[in-house]
Structures are given as structure tokens and as C-alpha cells.
Amino acid sequence: MLRRSTYEESFPSTLTRARFLQASATAVAALSGAQILGGCGSTGSGAAGDAPAGGPPQRPTGTFRFPLEGATTGFDPAYSGALLSDYVVVHAIFDRLVAFDPAFTRLVPSLATGWEQSEDAREFTITLRDGVRFHDGEPLDAAALKATLQYMSTAAGAISGLLLPPRYDTLELVDALRLRVVTPAPQPDFIRNQAFLSVMSPKAIKAGGEALKRRPIGTGAYRFARRAGNGGALVVANNDYWGDGPYFEQIDFEVIADAGARINALLTRQVGMAYRLPPTQVQRVAGASGTRTVSGDVWSGVYVAFVCNKPPFDDVRVRRACAHAVDKEALIRAIARGQGRVADTFSPKGVLGYAPPAVRYEHDLEAARALMAAAGHADGFSAVMCVSTAQYLQPQLAQAVAGQLEQIGIRARVEVVDPIVQSRALLDPAQKAYDMFPTDWTWLTGGPLLQQAGTVQSASRYDGRDLTAPLAAMSVTPDGPRRDAAFAAFEGAFSRQVPILPLFQSIYNDGLQQDVGGYEETPKNGYGPNFFPMYTAA
């Protein structure tokens, strides 16, 4: 039975109330946080958070220089989600069916003007916007959307595999602008995931091959111009864009791998923006004249995953002892410089899938030591943590956690390795060398993406039914009370078993030139700015 659910009702009512409370709490916390730190400079004159006075220009003007953290590897949207550098460029060239509103609380139309979803979340009807053309002249229509969905489902890329069903029962062109999708199994997040998936030109998909990676064709406000030799890219304004913007004549993505160099470039006006500043540099950028900072809670958190399939962390008492031993407030103050909020759940607050934990572990060294003794480790033991310098706030955070665990007898050594080696070790179920993996995860879609992807099991090697059963249930249950119950069951079991220790939810800070407008809050999905409304004030 098709139940019409418009975009306003994308989120169940229970969550809407919670979201309101959370949004207001966020505002209060952000304000008080800023005053404690002075990091966002809201009290100074020419305050770091103020938008420029002038509005966007009439026609696209100027070059916006945006630094990438690493070289791009390709611009095929089916594969580009894994690397932030790729995704940032892709984000400028493509549109998505739906988008989030600026506050990231609900879905708003983008290429899709309306969508309907059946009660069992297996049948979706998407209505597309009329009169939109791809950069190569092809019209946006249901056939184009069908081609994109088919291509992405079969592509072996990491992202599309997570976000889309592997096959469809039906992809029916209801009319020129409406597509009906029927999937074999329920896809409760199908529409929500479209906020991350780009719509590609059918002509490009048909041509296939390397061109998909090298010459992206989308409908976005910027067209792909070329890739630079050292890994950057250049995109130019698409003057026929259907929506607001673009306001830059071109965006020059250049690779500046070193974080310090990026900030120096921002301070000397050589780039327009520095995304995700290290927390220790926020004050410096906010305090400098000519630059300002923008911050926001993101759907991202920092965790320590325990390796639960071998001693000593196969014992839940040891894991709970660690949960008691870690002083999260101190970590936020010292390492994240206040740019974080204590977290006790796998899912960050604000993400669909969040539910309060069943147990909270207070910072209590006595309880921790008692648990260690009960587990037979009164004398402590040695352990090894595996981090890479490419991770957010690492390796300082790992060292700080190791220092705190030392107080209950765990002599943790932090081993800093290459990022690829770390990632491989994290996901290798048979590895024996490491006991803990500090890591950070980002929820790209605002939905229970990482729960469904099996992240908890693969990172912690914990496969108890109390966790896996609700995880399986939430993947196939449409939004509603039953799904909420699965969320609650999962977070309850998660907090009781602590296969992964949540540390805190992150607050990202971005630095901009003072005269850059159209960017007032860090996007919650933590995956790069939206360039379309951005401009340089006259």
C-alpha cells in the first residue's frame, strides 16, 4: 500500500521532537562552548563568525582557491566517496536527488521535486525537476536516473555498495520525469542515501571506461575543466545552472598536503578557505584579521575500537574497566581544545539511529581497577594501539588515552603506522598484533549507515547476537516505532558490551577569508563544503 510521505514527513514524529530539543541544546552548548574557549571569537569585534556585509555578485566572478589534503584519484561518483579530496570536487560538479536544509535537520528537494515511499519501504516513486540539463547537453529525465541507479548498483566502489541495493526488482519509467523503483528487500534509507549520491549523465555512463573517472559530467553549478598535474583540479562556472549560484567564475582545487601549510596559505590570502582546522589552530585563524571561522557539530565521532576476538579485550569487564578509566572531558579539553562533546553511544546525536545508551560509564578509577581485578588482571597487562598520523587528532589522542589507561595498569604502547597499513589492520579479522584501534567515523547520510555496513562487527570483531540481531533488524525495517526499537536495542547492547569505546562527538571548525560568504555552518555530514551558494562579497 503506497502511503504518501512528503519530504516534511521524512522523519518520524518522535525524532522530530527529539531533534528540536537537540537543536536548541546544540545552540546553547555552542554559545557557551565558544565563550569558554574564545575559540570562535564571538565576543570580539569583527567577530570571527560574522558573515560579510555584501551579498553575492550578479555574475560569477573571481577564482576561489580551495586546498585539498591529498591528490585526487578520480571523479567517478560511484568510487569517489572514499577519499575526501575526490568527494569535494565531485560535490561541486554533480547534484543529488535530495539535499539537506542548511541546518541538516530534514531533506529538501534538489534534482527530485517530490518522492513517495511505500509503507514497507520497498517501493519508491521519484519525481524529477523539469528543464535540467547535464553539462554535456543531455536532459535530466527518468531514463537518466535509471541509468545512474543501475550503474552505481553494479559498480564495485565502496560507497555505492553501502548506499544502494545490489539489484532492483523494477526500475520503471512512469513518465518522462518520474521513476518507480521496487527493491527486493526493504530499503528504509533509500531516499536519505540519495543525499550523498550524484546523478550522472547517461551518455557518459554509456560511453563508460576511463572517461567516467577522468571527465565527470553532472548537473551541478560547476563544470569540470581539468585535473592538475600534482593532483588538483579546476572547475568552472556552469552558467546554465538550474538553482542558486554559482558565484565564482572558477574554483581551483590545489593540493596542500601539510596542515600547517594550508593554514599559512589561508592567513596569507593564498587560499579562500581551510576545511576542518586542527583544533589547536582555531584560535589563531579566528584571531587573525582577514579571516574568520565557522563551526558546527558534525555527524562524526572519535572512538577506540577494541579487538574483541582475542585476549585480553575479549573479556567485557576489561572493556568496561577502560570505559571507566578514560576521562573524556579531559580529552576534549586537552586534545580537542573543547571542540567535542562527550559521547556514550555509537551513533552521534542528531543522526537517525541515535538512541540513549543503557549504561553510562562515569570516570571512576576505583570501579575500573575493581573490574580489572575481577577479570584477573590486577597487575595489568601490555597492549598495543595502532594509529596513523592521517587520522583526525592522532596520534596525540591515542597517547592521551594510553596515558589514562596506564592508571589502571594497562601499559598501552602507541604504534604509528602508514594509513593504509592501519586501515588494513583495522579490518583484518585475523590480525594479532594490535589490541586497540583509535579511529573516527563519519555518518555521511544522517542515517544508520555505519550500523548497516557492519562497521561495529568488522572493527571490533564482536559478533554477539545481542548486537547483530538489532543491526540486522534496523536494515530492513522502515522508519517507525519498530525501527526505533531496533535502534534502542542496538545502542543498549552496545553500551553494555562496549566493543567500541565512544570518546566524543566532533565539532569541526573551518577557516575562511573574511569576505567569503554563503557559508555559515559546517555541513553536518562532515564531508566538505557546499560551494554552490558561496561567494566573495564585493
Add this chain to the structure above:
Amino acid sequence: MVRSALARHPFARLAFSRLAQGVVVLFGALLVCFALSAATGDPADALTVGQIGADSAQIDALRDHLGYGDPFLTRLGDFFAHALQADFGSSYRTGGDALGAVLAALPNTLLLVACALTLAISLAIVLALISVMHRNRAADRSIRGALALVQGVPDFWLAVMLVLLFSVTLGWLPAIGFDGPRSLILPTLALAIPVLPTFVRLMRGNLLDVMKLDFVTSVRAKGLGERDVVLRHAVRNALPPLITFTALQVGWLVGGTIIVETIFAWPGIGNLAVDAVKARDVGVVQAVVAVTALSYVLLNLVADLLVAAADPRIRMVPA
């Protein structure tokens, strides 16, 4: 017949033997670079990173598909066969030619190195001259003292300080990138200053040695003043060792610009190489090592021949 011809021309013999040695070194360098790139991994590792659910079978399939699945010796043979034709494959990230990417970035690094060496040598000659002409007096002592202090400063610290002072605080010069001649100034200083003490010491030592030689005494006896002695005669004779030393430094600098290129986001092969290693872009890594080794060999060859051409005595020394 060739042998007798060579016997009659010691210079040609020297050139030939040096060339042969260079080829051997190059061969060895290619071998090492291949072994290294084999040890660090291949693009299959990089492409599957973070992919939840990617098991080893999938990764191996991808590896075979990309052409890295063959046994070591097969790949080694392949590598040499292609390398001798200057083909290092393509970069899996750009799709373009790996060697092309390196050759595009090489001029930027060479320019930086050339400027740094020019600055270092010129300053070294000037400072060494002052130091020698005012031997053991205030100027000499202060130069040597300042250089002794400078020698202990880590080069990345120096680079960061330069950026902080001249770019961020004073705003006189750009902080990163290569946008024109002004971008050259800070990176050149950051590269030149750390090697300056060694150059000065070498030049000063050579000058002092040369000045003890007999011919200088005879020139002095002719009545020329100290300044003329030093400037016109001693310097010219003290230069050859500096040339050899410089050639050595060039090879080092081209590989040793990594730190400076990182801090200044300079689009040279240092940055390219580090990036390629991290991303397991095997073709680019191999091409960088090969190009660096080749430039070292060539530069040393040229330097040796220059010195030999200038000094007849050298040609008599067996290789």
C-alpha cells in the same frame, strides 16, 4: 685499436670508465627501486582501503586486474624491459604517463635546487674570502661563530620560521606554491642556509691550503698584494674541489627537498614522490627514483669531467 686510441687519450679513458661506472650505478638503482616499490605495496591496497567487507580474495582479484599479481621475477623482468625504454607505466590516479608526471614536476625542483646552490656557493665564496683575509680577527670569528650556530638548526624549523616571519607576520612573500619569482625566495633560503656552513668551511679550507702552495709564494714574491693573491689566483685553484662537492650536493638536494617542498607545497618531485609512496602509485615512485639516480649519475659525470679537463694531474690518477 680502440684500446690504443684510449691509451693515447687519458681524458677519453677517464670519460669512458666514468660512464661505465655510471651505468652500473644506474642499474643498481633501478633494481633497488623496483624492490622497494614491490615491498611497499601496490594500488590494489590503496584502492581498497576503508572498504568494509573487502576480503583478501577481492583484493587479490583487483591486484591481478591491475597487473601486480605476477610473481616477483616476472615483474622484475618486465620492469627492466620497460624501464630501459623509459616506460614506467601509468599513474593509476591520473591515468597519465608516470614518467611524464615526474618530468613535469622535475623542472620545479631543479629550479629550486639551482637557485639554492647558486646562493649557497656565492655566499660561501664571499664569506670564505672575508674569513681568510681577516684570518683569526673579529670578522673571521663572528662568521665562523654564526655558521656554527646555524648548523645546528633543524632545516624544517628554519623553513617554518621563515614562513612565519616573512609570510604570515610581515606579508611580504607568499607562503606556499609556485606563483612566480617571489615564490622562490623563501624556499631557496630554506634550502641554502643549512648547507652554507659546510660550503664555507670547505672553501675556506681549500683557500688556506692553496695559499700555502709554492706558486702562491712566487706570486707574492712578484709583489702582488694580499687581496690580488687571494682573489685572482687562490680562488681559481680552490674551486675544483668545490665543484665536485657541489655535484654531490645536487644529488642529495634533489632527493632532499622533500621537507622544504612539503612546507611550501612546492610542486616538485619531492612532493610528488612522497604522495606517490603514500598512495602506492608504484609507477610514479619508480620513475622518481630512476630520474633522481640518473640525474645524480649524470651530474657527477659532468663534474668529474669538468674537473679533469681543468686539472691535467687528475687525469693521471686511475679510476
Add this chain to the structure above:
Amino acid sequence: MTRATSALPRPLRLPGLRRRTLPRPGAALWRGNGALRWGVLLLASLLVASAVGMLVLGDPNEQQLADAFAPAGTAGHLAGADPLGRDVLAWCARGLWTSLTVSFAVATLGALIGTAVGVVAGYAGGIVDSVLMRLVDLSLALPPLLLFIAASVVVAPRPATLVVLLTFVAWIPYARLVRAHVLTERERPYIAAARLAGTPAWRICLRHLVPAASTAIIVLFTLQLGYVLLWESGLSFLGLGLQPPHVSLGYMIAQGRDYLASAWWITTIPGLVIVALMLSFNLIGDGLRDAFQLDVEEAVHER
């Protein structure tokens, strides 16, 4: 290229007899040599300060998160604290010792390997010499930092791996230097006499040739100690150096690089320690070189 001979005359050598090769460190060596005196004095005071610091100040790895970024001069942190609240002064005291140990180990290993290669190459001559010198060339042709970065992908940075990696770079000057000395020395009559007397080659090398080059080796050794220190801090900057709980100066310098504008003490104070160490090594090296009248750099670059 000229090379001045040693200041003191060499005694007549008979094969098999152990000869005293080092010029007796007489008062003359010490008295006229300001550089040597100052260098030794500086090094000694640094070592004493480091020892006192290690005894008096606490464990450098002790984190006090509440004290993170404490400025220099605050109570309990005379030189300030780092981002995890570790005391910078305690770190420098212990770090001086660790960095010196690493430098010493690398320089010693490098000296051993390089000397061995140089002696063999110089004495054997011919094809052996050619091959070994090509090995030296090969090591110079490959960019060391790139090799380190590639190696760090395969092995995690531990003190042992660091020492091994740095030794790859350190042995080269010794090889060339010793070879140059050996080339000269082996033409001397006493070597020919030893050979005629049937002394085996290894004995000749060990008893005569190596000691003949020993003064140069010592001078190079003291100079290299400083270079290895700088290498280590360069590696730390790239994330390849020693990590906590190993206490190294390079780590603290590299860590503080982002805070030069706001928390200058984290980089600058360990940096000053390295400058002082380097200064002392150079003074000692210069002093020794002046005393023995050796020209090390030239010989190192002779091919």
C-alpha cells in the same frame, strides 16, 4: 689536491709489532686549541645538566592533561608543557640522552661498516675496489628520505629500525675517507715489508691501515654525531622518528612546529639543545682537525 701530512713524525715500523698510532695527546694538543676546549666544556656541561635533570625532574612521559600548553615559566614547568601536559624540560633532559645514544650508535655502526668497506676497497684494489665504490655511489644516488618513507611503510618506527635506516646514510663518508687514506698508506715501504714477511692481509689492514686512518675517522665521527641528530629531527618532522614512550628531542621539536606562534617553547627549547649539542660536536671536531691537521671533507669527496 693537496693533503698536509701529520704534524708528528711516524716511527719506524716493523711488521707484526703493535705500533702506537695516535699522536700522544700531549698538553700541546689541549693548550693551544681553544675550539677543542670549549667544545668539550660545552658537551660536558650539557651531559651534567641532562643527568641532573633526569634525577630531579620527573618522568618525561608523565602526562598531565590539565597542564596542556602551560607556558614556559609556570610553576612546575620551567620550560613549559607540551600539548599533553608533559614537561618540556624533563623531556629535554631525557631526550638529550636518548638522542645522543642514537647518534652514537649510528655513528659507531657507520664508522665500523664504512671503515671496513674503505679498508677492503683501498687495500684490495681492482675489481673489489670498483664494486665497493659503485656501492657507495649507489647509496648516494638513491634519495635517502624517500627510502626512509618507503621503509616506514613496511616497518613501524622503532629505535632499532631508526638506527638501521640512519646507518645506511652514515657509513658512506667513512668508506671514502678511509679508502683515500689507505690508498696513500699502502704505498709506504713498511706495508710492503709486512707483506714480504708474510703477514696476512687482514692483519695488515687491522694493525696498520686502520690505525693510520684513525685520526681522520675520529674527526669524522664527531662531525657525524651532529648530522645524525639533525637527521633524526627531520625524520620526526615527517612522522618517521622515535615516538613516545621513547623520549627524543626530534619528536618534541616536530610536535611543536604547529604552535610556533602560540606555544613557542615546545619547539624552541629542544631546538636550542640541539643547537648547543651540534655546536659542541663541531667545536670538538674542528679542534681535533686543527690539531691533527687533517682535511676531512676533501678526502670524503674524492672518488
